[in-house]
Every structure is written in structure tokens, then in C-alpha cells.
Amino acid sequence: MNTDILLVTLNSSYAHSSFGLRYLYANLKELQERAQIVEYTTARSPRDIVESLLSKKPKIIGLGVYIWNADESLEVVSLLKKVSPETIVVLGGSEVSHESESQKICQTADFTIKGEADFLFYEFCHGYLNLGVLPEKKFISGPLPDIKTIASPYAYYTEEDIKNRVIYVEVSRGCPYRCEYCLSSLDKSVRNFDVTTFLADMQTLLDRGTRQFKFIDRTFNLSPTTCTQILQFFLDRIHLGLFLHFEMVPDRLPTEIRDLIKQFPAGSLQFEIGIQTWNTEVAKLVSRRNDFEKVKDNFRFLSTETGVHTHADLIVGLPGEDLPSFARGFDILSEVGPDEIQVGILKRLKGAPIARHDKEWEMVYADQPPFQILRTKTMNFETLQKMNRFAKFWDLYANSGNFKTLVTTLKERSQTRDDKSFFWEFFAFSEYLSARHSQYFGISLMSLFESAMAYLTEGLQWPAEQARDLILTDYRATGKIDLPKFLRLGDEDVKRKSSPEGDLQRSSLPKRQQRHLGKLETQTS
Missing domain, CATH: 3.40.50.280 (Cobalamin-binding domain)
Incomplete structure (x- = not known):
């Protein structure tokens, strides 16, 4: 046809x-x-x-x-x-x-x-x-x-989309902030769809079986009135087993929003929170506004009083940021308790105003997508290569949720360092992994476990049995039964049945969030 x-x-x-x-x-x-x-x-x-x-x-x-x-x-x-x-x-x-x-x-x-x-x-x-x-x-x-006159797209998600794909939604377009690394800095204002019409569309998606919604609004909590109206709508239907993803302004969580999100079940909300840098001078250079004390308070609230899964972003390679400065920001952020820290490498988005810093800060980008930064005045090529690998290994070990015991142990160990830096503790692990793996893509989960075991015994000189017990804890948490050779002591080949992973509410969530729920259960038990 x-x-x-x-x-x-x-x-x-x-x-x-x-x-x-x-x-x-x-x-x-x-x-x-x-x-x-x-x-x-x-x-x-x-x-x-x-x-x-x-x-x-x-x-x-x-x-x-x-x-x-x-x-x-x-x-x-x-x-x-x-x-x-x-x-x-x-x-x-x-x-x-x-x-x-x-x-x-x-x-x-x-x-x-x-x-x-x-x-x-x-x-x-x-x-x-x-x-x-x-x-x-x-x-x-x-x-x-x-x-207000744009026709709604939601009816054109197919049954296959609803069953198998990410369903994107938005209640606004634009961003009031002027962060120079982002194309949204070119927006003149925030424009809002009619909330009543939007919620009617959401109800139709719910009736068709949609259970996961990813909001692409740049600043979902910009308007507390709209934010609470939408959160209340989904809270009233949360018994359906919903998962909702929002991008939030980090220093804007007034009481009315806090009171609502505390009522959501653990793991049903994910907040993506852009920090990007904790260096006030760098933030000023790229027109990023954050009230860092409010940011800290909001993260502590989310971590200790809610079941929200938090995903915080940091950017490597911003003009004026060197590695020690990034390390300090990473350490501050890791202390305030996000579930995941996404370490991103700066990209040159076409049209983004950050290009005005190219000459002064010697910003050199790759010519091919995704146009990542190659070197700056304060970070050379070698450093940025190391941070590319750090970001990947951090995602594989820390963000994945597969190595909670190992990552917690490394964080605790960092407090015995003179600088008490979790960043530099994990950086040493990343350097070891970089030497062990010729490439950092396509590494199997089994190889990740074996490399972690090797780091503890070779890199940190732990006794084999102590290292094995730690790695075995994380290995068993994945539900695996047979022991690989590197985790056996002598002729041991233990098999253990894995327990069902969570209840119906948990099983409806994305796998990564499921793995992080253990932290929430520990806090509330």
C-alpha cells in the first residue's frame, strides 16, 4: 500500500x-x-x-x-x-x-x-x-x-508501544533557566498545555494499560500548583502499580510538593535532578543557578523521608572545572544521598551558548556525534579519557545496583583516606579496571564480578576468603545459583535457590529501580 x-x-x-x-x-x-x-x-x-x-x-x-x-x-x-x-x-x-x-x-x-x-x-x-x-x-x-492549539499525540501510541516501549508525555515546553550547555537556554519562556485536557489524556493512557510515564518537561516542579495537581492525579491511581519519571529543579521542593511525594510507594517515583557542577564559579560561568544549601536539604529529605528514586547529574568538562574541583563536587553529592549519580561528559549541542567559552577556556570538541569535549584549559585529553572510563565503570558498578555491597565498602574505605574522598577511592578502582579491560564496552556481568574480586585481592591486597565473601553477597543478590570458579573455595560448588524478586508493585518497576529498592527497605525496616 x-x-x-x-x-x-x-x-x-x-x-x-x-x-x-x-x-x-x-x-x-x-x-x-x-x-x-x-x-x-x-x-x-x-x-x-x-x-x-x-x-x-x-x-x-x-x-x-x-x-x-x-x-x-x-x-x-x-x-x-x-x-x-x-x-x-x-x-x-x-x-x-x-x-x-x-x-x-x-x-x-x-x-x-x-x-x-x-x-x-x-x-x-x-x-x-x-x-x-x-x-x-x-x-x-x-x-x-x-x-493550547496543538493536537494531542497520545492516541497514536500503539498497543505495542504501551506494552513494550517508553511512553513519553509533557505538560509544558520550554525552560526559564539559561544554562549555556543546554538548548533549552534558548527558550524565551515556559509554555503550558491545558492541565485538564492533559489529565484526560493520561486517564485514557491508563485505561489502555500504560503503567510507566516519562515526563520530558525540563522543569516539572517549576509551578507548584501544576506539579501538585498532576502528582495528586497519579497518587489517586497509584494502586495500579505506576512508575513516574520527572526532571526536577533541584532547589525547588516546597511543602505542598513534599507532602505529596511522601505518600507515594517506594520506587514509584524517579526524579532526575540536574546538578551539573558544585563549583560556584563554574556554575556562574555557564549561567547555572542553584541554591546549594537548598539542594542539600532537598536531597536529604528525598533520601530519608521518601521512597523516591533519585538520579543526579554531574557534567565533566565544563569551562573552568578541573579534576580536583569535580572530585569535590562528586564527594558532596555522594554524601547527600542520591540513588544514582550520572557522570556525563560535556557535549557541544549545536546552537548552545556554551560555544562563547571556546576561545578563553580552550574548549575542543570531537567533530563526530555525540560531539564530546576532548580537552579544555583545565582538563587535558588524558584526563578526559580517564573520566570517560570512570563514568562508564561508575555506571556499571554503582548505578546498576548490582554491586551495592562493594560500592558501600569502597565508600566506607574512603573515610580512612587522608582526603576522605569517595571520588578518588573509586577513581583508583576505575584505573585498575581500565588496565584490566582493553575496552570498557560490552563487559559481561560475570567479568565485572571477576574484576571486582581481582581488585580486592590484587589491588587492595585483601585475603581471598574475605574478598570472596564480599563479592558473593552481591553475586547472590542477582539471583544466580551456580558459583563461578573464581568464587569457589576448594571444591565448593554451592547452589542456592534465588527468592522471588519483590512483590507485584516492585515487579512493575524498571529493573534498575528494583535493584535499588533494597536500600529503601533497609531504611524503613
Whole structure:
């Protein structure tokens, strides 16, 4: 069956769904019946993707381009224009909304829509398909759409999406802050959808079986009134076994929000909280505003009085930040109790104002996606390479929840150091792992356990039995039964039945959150 309009993107994995494509489809009006959403992953061969697309005989292909699929998207567009030059290719998405004219993919495609395309894409398709008219300019832009008139995308999540994929939702667009490393710093204001209409859409998703919601609002708790209204809506339905993810402003948790979130079951809420740096001078340089005392108080509240799963972000490579400064920030953050610390490497997002620091702070970025920082005036290439590995090993060991006993032990051991730094304690572990593994991707869980055992016995000179007992605690917590050779003493080959992992409420949560729930149960027992 021929389809005149294909709405296409390459997701990073099958579990992700494209929120943007569903918005475009929802706002195609009378052209909807001539359109289809088609999603692939970046692992799919560009040739296979092009073959699949052209088999539907489209007249227009709208392609969403983002930092995670930029290279693959360029290959797809290049192939499309070589084998089917008559097919009109229109680009959109954050990666092509800025510095567009200089990008090869934009030069190769027929047109690029810059910014929010909810209405602009419809106008393009209507002009071409109904009137036979194409825009005179290759790059298309227009005013921001009136948010109250944008058609809702939620009906276009399929049953397969609801069952198997992340369901993204939003109640606002924009951000009032001006953090220079983020594209949201270009927003002029925050625009809000009608809350009553939004909650009606959420009820429909619930009725269809949705149990996990990921809010993409940059500052969900900016308005306490809206925040509490939405939290109360989900709290009233929490018995369904829900999991909700929000991005929160770290120093903004007034009493009315605190009182609500204390009522949610452990693990049902996840807050992503951007700290980025604890260095006040660096924060000032990149226009990041945080009341650090309030941030500390809020984290302590979340850790000790709620069951919220907290995910805090730090960025390596900001202008003016050196490694000792980052280490101090990491140590402060680890003390206030987030469940996960996401160590990210600075990326140069096209259009982000952080580019103004390039000369003064000697900021050099990679030319290929994800455009990570390579060196700065205060962090050389070698240091940033080490921090790339630190970030990966921290995620594999600490954030995964698979090594809670080991990580707790390393944190306790750090207090015997002269500097009492958990960062430098884990950094030493990371350096050992870097020497042991030629690459830090694709390491099996079994190899991670074996490397941890080796570090305790070789790196820290622990007695083998003491090291084995510690690692065995974490190994058993994963539910594994057979002992691998490196965990056996003599001829021992113990088998132990794993217990069922949690109740129905826990089993509905993402696996990583399930593994972290042990901490919450310990606190409340």
C-alpha cells in the first residue's frame, strides 16, 4: 500500500518511541490518512531502511534527526537522494535546528524545518500534496505554535508501544533557566498545555494499560500548583502499580510538593535532578543557578523521608572545572544521598551558548556525534579519557545496583583516606579496571564480578576468603545459583535457590529501580 507521507526516525533502541513523530502525525489534519509513522533503530542497516521506506512509494519523507542518530541519518538521506531523487526529504529535530546551513545532511536533504514543527510540517505537506507548491527556501522556520492549539499525540501510541516501549508525555515546553550547555537556554519562556485536557489524556493512557510515564518537561516542579495537581492525579491511581519519571529543579521542593511525594510507594517515583557542577564559579560561568544549601536539604529529605528514586547529574568538562574541583563536587553529592549519580561528559549541542567559552577556556570538541569535549584549559585529553572510563565503570558498578555491597565498602574505605574522598577511592578502582579491560564496552556481568574480586585481592591486597565473601553477597543478590570458579573455595560448588524478586508493585518497576529498592527497605525496616 502506498503512503504519501512517511514520518521516520532512528531510535537508539527498540524500547524508545518517538514523541516528536506522534506530534507531527496528530497535527496533519486531513492528511493523516495519507501518512504513516515508521520507526527503526540505529542498529538497522541504512540500506535496509531505505529499501523499506521506498517500498511504500512515499512522496514525502519527514526524518527526525537527533544527536544519537545523526551519523546514521546522514547515510539514510544520502542513499535516498541517490536512488530516489524524486522523493522529497524533509528534516527536523534538535540536531538540525541550529547551524543547519553548514551541515552536510541538511545540504543533502531537500528541506529542513528548524524548531518546533507541529504546524510547519503540515503546512509543507499541504502545500506540496494539495497545491503542488514547494517552499522557495531550503530552510523553513516560523513562530512557535500556540501550545493550547496543538493536537494531542497520545492516541497514536500503539498497543505495542504501551506494552513494550517508553511512553513519553509533557505538560509544558520550554525552560526559564539559561544554562549555556543546554538548548533549552534558548527558550524565551515556559509554555503550558491545558492541565485538564492533559489529565484526560493520561486517564485514557491508563485505561489502555500504560503503567510507566516519562515526563520530558525540563522543569516539572517549576509551578507548584501544576506539579501538585498532576502528582495528586497519579497518587489517586497509584494502586495500579505506576512508575513516574520527572526532571526536577533541584532547589525547588516546597511543602505542598513534599507532602505529596511522601505518600507515594517506594520506587514509584524517579526524579532526575540536574546538578551539573558544585563549583560556584563554574556554575556562574555557564549561567547555572542553584541554591546549594537548598539542594542539600532537598536531597536529604528525598533520601530519608521518601521512597523516591533519585538520579543526579554531574557534567565533566565544563569551562573552568578541573579534576580536583569535580572530585569535590562528586564527594558532596555522594554524601547527600542520591540513588544514582550520572557522570556525563560535556557535549557541544549545536546552537548552545556554551560555544562563547571556546576561545578563553580552550574548549575542543570531537567533530563526530555525540560531539564530546576532548580537552579544555583545565582538563587535558588524558584526563578526559580517564573520566570517560570512570563514568562508564561508575555506571556499571554503582548505578546498576548490582554491586551495592562493594560500592558501600569502597565508600566506607574512603573515610580512612587522608582526603576522605569517595571520588578518588573509586577513581583508583576505575584505573585498575581500565588496565584490566582493553575496552570498557560490552563487559559481561560475570567479568565485572571477576574484576571486582581481582581488585580486592590484587589491588587492595585483601585475603581471598574475605574478598570472596564480599563479592558473593552481591553475586547472590542477582539471583544466580551456580558459583563461578573464581568464587569457589576448594571444591565448593554451592547452589542456592534465588527468592522471588519483590512483590507485584516492585515487579512493575524498571529493573534498575528494583535493584535499588533494597536500600529503601533497609531504611524503613
